[in-house]
Amino acid sequence: MKSDIPAVAFWCLAAGALAVVVLLVRQQLITRALRARNATLEGRVKARDEEVRHLATVRLPALADAPHQPVLVPGLLDRRLAGTGFEQSLQDVMDLLAGVVDRAQVRADQSAKAALKASMRALQALANEQQMSISDMQDRHDNPDVLRDLLEIDHANSQFGRRAQAIAVLCGSWPGRQRASSPMTDVVRGAKSRIRDYRRVQVRTQVELAVVSRAVEPVVLAVAELLDNAARHSQPNTTVEVNLQPAHNGACIVIDDAGVGMDGPEVERATRVLSGQQVLDVTRLGDPPKFGFPVIGVLADRYGFTVSVDTRSPYGGVRAVVFLPSALLTQIETDDAYAAPPASVTPSEPAAGALPTRRPPSGAEEESLREGLRMPEPEPSHAQPQPDTEPEWLLGSTTGGLPKRRRRQPATTQPTSPPPAPAPAQGRSAEEIARRMGAFARGTRSGRATPDDDEGNPL
């Protein structure tokens, strides 16, 4: 029996050892599995870290730069994450940002447009006001030297006005002026009037068609941009040729330059812009801003004409064709353009219309002087020129109350009459009276002054 004891012990030990081995192996397996899982998890965490970094450094900035062009925004770094909830979360972040960027950009564009529009319209109004003054002066002065200067100012002002007008149109404004329907020739020459190199523009043909009133200004503006473009992109010694052609269902204005022309991609880009279909972002016109073609696109789209630049001109440069559909055309009024215009205003009729209120002159001295003087009648129009009263010519008044003056001498050397003796009036010295009358005249003048009287002429 004694010999059984060791055997029992052996088997016990063996069994124990086996158990331990089994346990160890199992433990080993478990550990290995855990390690592997750990590694996988670690990898995934790292991948997500990378993915988040990728999101922050690459994908979101790309999105911020080009919110409307999703193709340009890179996708996931690690394709294994595709379809996971993690990817969805990242996409949510992307979408959120895209929305924010979009809204911010629209807001920025809107406020930029609003600010630009308001400023440009103010400038446009000034340019127009100035043009009227220049026209008035051109009419008034019959002198070549004066005319020469006025033509230069007029030319500069027209270009200035066009620039302001173009930017205002880009920002959603109307072209600004209502004009009478005008012959196509005049429309093109009106456009020619607004560019720097107008003398290089030759209008070769005439057609007996006119542009309808509402389209005159838009077409003038669009053609002006095309002419300017043509003149800028060709040698100064070449001409820009304009031909007018009747066409099926409309008429064409064909503008040929002898410049360098445009290559394929340029033509493609220009065509896209000229269609007016492209969304315009005024904050991205470049520096210097290129608004010529975008303006044409906006006008063409809005008024229903088309502009193409996809043919070469016979002179090697660009041929731009403006097609005006019949809806924008009308017949030239064949009546005499030189019939006497009706005398519209007859300022000579004694004033009977609405009379503006006039502030009486103030000051005791002037009041006392007013007693001896008939007050001038209130003026019939609020915007008439200043009455011409030279204070120093006033010399008191006659017994019947008429104001008196002193005769003048010719500016030339030979007087036609002996100089009149200055007549002191009513005990006061002539100078003193003249001075007081001057004060009076200033008073009445400032009383008559209206906001429109901005000539600022010291009389």
Place this chain on the structure above:
Amino acid sequence: MTPPNRREKGLVRPYVVTDGRAHPTRNTFDLVTLVVAARDRPLGGLSPEKRRLMQLCMPGALSVAEVSGHLQLPVSVTKVLLGDLVDSGHIITRAPIPKAQLPDAQILQEVLDGLRARL
């Protein structure tokens, strides 16, 4: 106030009308210089304003001031166009009394008689 047949005055600027020139080729025009169109000259190649001027002056004589008024162009611009047209033989002028000359008694008498006849 604006009849439909009115030309758009501000559209084509005067420097385009005169091709940038302010000085007439000749300095012989006064407001009352009388001008008349030569009937035998072709109108082809003339600018729209010159053509209108020719059409205006074809039926009879007018003063420079009247031409300017009918065409709705400034007097000074009208004179530039007239200068060209006289040069090219399209327009014939009848000179007014020369500037420096004294209004002679005979003309004044004629004016006076004419006015009296109108009473």
Place this chain on the structure above:
Amino acid sequence: MDSALASDDVYLRESVRTAVKLLVVGHFAVGKTTFVGSLSEIKPLRTEETMTQAGAFVDDLAGIKDKTTTTVAMDFGRLTLSESLVLYLFGAPGQQRFTRLWQDMTRGALGALVLADTRRLEQSFGVMGLLEEHGLPYAVAVNHFDGAPVFPEAEIREALDLLPETPLVSCDARDRATSVQALIALVQYLLSRTTPHQENV
């Protein structure tokens, strides 16, 4: 050719060879346009026109329309006086700031008729001074406005400091006859001055 253009009231007679001009001057609303209009055989033409609505803004660009009335027009009229002689009348604005224009207009003018309004006589002073400076002989016609006070001639002469020989007449610019009378007074005066050494226009 347009029929209106061919009519005789637009064009001068074939026989007309000489054109002379007289200025009709005066301040705003004194009656120049009416005066020229009642004498002229042609519709009053203006060498200058205000820009009308056609050129004005359609939208809210404020401040433009008000500007359209500021223009001072130079109107003129025409009287054919004989087979060979035509007289042009130019209405010239009286404002001092048109001095430059004056130099162009007085060139070649025989003389000027100053229209005056006794209710605002002082507004004629500037224009009379200009005429005197230019050495252009003139006559004064007081345009009679309804309801305006009437002054003795001597008093108006005193107020205007007229030379004894300067004609002073009264007229109604709306009335052709009195307007012609005023021109006659002017031309008679001009005729009386035609001794060569006096003139330096």
